[in-house]
Amino acid sequence: MGPILTVKQVATMDCWYKALDALNPQRMGRARMTGEPSDDVAALYSLAALTYRAGRYDEALPQIERAVASGAASSDCHNLHGLVLLGLGQPAAAAFGAALAVEPGFADARNNLGAAHEALGQTENAEAAYRDALGLRPDYAEAACNLGRMLLRLGRPGESAAASRRALEIRPDLCDARINLAVAQQRQGQDAAAEATIRTALASADGDATLHRFLGVLRRRQGDLSGAEAALRRALALDPLLAQAHGGLAAVLLDQGELDAAETCFRRALELCPGDAHIHSNLLLCLNYRETDAEALLAAHSAWAERHAVKTPPLPPAKPNPAPRRLRLGYLSGDFRRHSVAYFLEPLLAHHDRTRFDIFCYATNEDPDEVTDRLRSQAGHWRWVSGLDDAQLANRIRDDEIDILIELSGHTAGNRLAALAYRPALVQVSWCGYPNTTGMTALDYRIVDAVTDPPGAQAWASETLVRLPGGFLCYRPPDDAPAQTPPPAQAKGYVTFGSFNNLRKVTPEVVALWAALLHRVPRARLLLKARSLADRNTAQRLHAMFAGHGIDAGRLTLRGPVAGFAAHLAAYADLDIALDPFPYNGTTTTCEALWMGVPVVTLAGNRHAGRVGASLLTRIAFDDCIAADEAEYLDIARRLAADIPTLAERRAGLRQRMTASSLCDAPAFTREMESAFEKMWCCAVSPGA
Structure with a gap:
């Protein structure tokens, strides 16, 4: 959503007559002979205004440039010149400056100058121009709306909300201001207020696809994936070409674990908006959750760089700084x-x-x-x-x-x-x-x-x-972690396997293997905890996937998020053994489980995402929990489940084991990183050394 541009409104019939006059070569010839430049300028302005409104900026440019070159151009002419340049993606600040030189109190030109600065990335100048426009015309809703959006870009959501409210007080029907206010509320953690803002807008603009898309974004943030999906599908029903709605729906489907459907939606979004680097990045992230081979992944990532990075002109080469400086x-x-x-x-x-x-x-x-x-x-x-x-x-x-x-x-x-x-x-x-x-x-x-x-x-x-010799990560244990507890199997009489990874990682292949484990350990239970499981439909889908492998719903416990990080960590007290997903392993979830005393079983895959679990367990010398294939994964999990006393011993000593390992040795890890950085620097400044 870009800035709202403003141009002087002209009477339609008058505009047409003047435009037709401009197209009459005999009339233009008479103007040159009789010295009537003002009429010619007015006619050219009207013609350019109509062409601009039709979105034909390349045709409007020579028309308005002729008017400007006459020497008798009005502030409106200069303002329209700037708007046409903006439409063509060209610098336009000078044109709006010329309009203001003719008419310093021209609020529209001041507002549009803000848009010109914004197009050049001059955010502070843009903010100042929008504020100046409001100073010239306090009831200028479009300028207030633009200011609200600019303040969002500058990371000032509180001020943005105030500017957006001012715009809405002037023009309650200004949809862009309503969206800006909702975004500002969202960024301040006011999700309920943001949804109320969007619903207010929908009450009078239910056919606005952008509003439905943003409602979908909000509902996803709130964990209401079914509601998010419904809103995004409504947006696409209204506007099938809205790339951001396809991308938003893809993100929801990814959260639900629907990888095939998510990939399809990401690809459709990218077809509609091939220059959007973030949509393209989202597609790449999605591919990492799939059983995609390394060669195909490299090709996909290289394609991103070819499209979005290769043609970027680099800055002049950075010069190495003197050695004495840090x-x-x-x-x-x-x-x-x-x-x-x-x-x-x-x-x-x-x-x-x-x-x-x-x-x-x-x-x-x-x-x-x-x-x-x-x-x-x-x-x-x-x-x-x-x-x-x-x-x-x-x-x-x-x-x-x-x-x-x-x-x-x-x-x-x-x-x-x-x-x-x-x-x-x-x-x-x-x-x-x-x-x-x-x-x-x-x-x-x-x-x-x-x-x-x-x-x-x-x-x-x-x-x-x-x-890095000691591993590529160093974990900082949380200060507010609860104390470890004994394995719940000691009191319950059965083992509880579990995973707190997001559902993107719980693929059909993972479900099949975990179901096979439950068949191998008949009395065991499986506890899955993920933010997406707060959504009932998502939980029902997961139940159905396990049911397809003969696992009764009574053996599954599905939980959504809990309030507070300490409560999240405390939930590990309900697990005996954690199961690492594949081909995209857990990282933080693995470290949290280990810190809370829960051993983790991992399957070492064939690429980085599927080998992080093996890296972490190697660091704490738990190599016996690293499987080379699915059969060994099942064997390790079943062996751990069969020996509760040993499981209890591991649990009791895990936190101390981690503390003493390289995984939590921050000083040593930092020295390794710093040594690597210094070697990189030496190679850069002395390539032949």
Whole structure:
């Protein structure tokens, strides 16, 4: 949703007559002979206005340029000139400036100047122009709406909500302002208020596909996947070509574990909007949950880079800084909050050697929390960059003279990979947040380990793989974790297997194997906990999948989310043995289960996403829980379930075992990372050394 542009309204019949006059060559010839330029300008303006309104910007441009070149152009002419340029994707600020030079109090031109600045990524100038337009005309609803949307881009949802409310007080029917207000409320955690805002808009505009799409987004955030699906399908019924609705529906289907349908929807969204890098990234993320071979995944990621990154002109090459200066490390992420990435980043930030490294963090997320505050306190320099476009972000990183940029999102939500195509740092690295290659040659290295990426894995990565000797992750145990408890099997008399991974990872193949395990251990139960299971239809679908393998519903316990992180961890007290999904293993869920004393059984796959479980268990010397194939997976789980006393011993000692392992040795891990960074830097500044 872009800015609302405004142009002077002209009487339709008068506009037509003047336009027809402009098309009459004899009339134009007489004008030149009799010195009647003003009439010619008015006629050309009217012709250009009609052509502009028809969306034929390439035809409107020479018409309005003739009017402007006459020397007698009005402020309206200059304003329309700017609008046509914006329509063609060309810089337009000078044209609106010319309109304001003729008529300084021209509020429409001031508003449109804001849009011109916005198109160039000049967000602060855009905000100032929208505020100036409101100053000139306090009842200017469109300018207030544009200001509200700009403040969202700048990460100021509270101010955005106020501006959007002002727009709605002036024009209650302004749909864009209603959506801006709902987004602002959502970003402040006011989901119920956001839904009420959208419903108010739908009461008078039920045929608006964009409103239904946004309602679907809200319902998904609230965990109402069935409601989200219904709203998104309604949006598509109204507008089958709405790419964002196809993408939103795909995300809902992915949450429900419907991988085939999700992939189809992502591909349709990409067909409709082939230049949308984020839709394309979402498709790549979806493919990681599938049994897709490594060669096909590399090809898919390379296709993303070819479409969205290869043609980006890089900034002038960064010059190495003098050796005496500390190396500047920049961490770029959309997950500086309570998120899996934060668990593994925080130990690194906390233990960096500040005598050798200067730390910068670039936050693209717009939902800070207490974890954000903690991370921010550990960074030497903090930059909020959600309001910057890709070129601006690249220039900001370059202006900070970052030596090594570490990208933490990959193709997950909030990523800014397109900015890295500008090569803002001399060395650029991928780590932690995404279990595959980015496909980009602009990323020099990807940090992994010898378990996740054994010999031969380099063939499936566009980056050079750097394998850390002690493992590629370091886990920060939560401060508010409850105490461990004995295995529930001791009191219940039967073993409870379980998984707290999201349903995207619980594929039909996983269900089939877990059902086979329940047949092998007849009295056992299976507990699955996931946010998506708060939705009744999703839970019923999962029950049906297990029923298809002969598993009675009474042997399954399906839970949605619980209130509070401590309560989430406490739920592990109901598990005896955790089951790792495949081909996309758990990471944080595995570490949480182990910290709470629950052993994890994993199946080592043939690519990074399916070998993270093996990497984590290797770090704590639990190799006997790593299976090479499905048959061994079943054997390991059944063996653990058959020996409750040994299970209890493992449980009692697991937290101490983790604490003593390299998985939780933050100082040692940080030294390995810093050594890797210094080697990367040496290779960059002295390639032949």
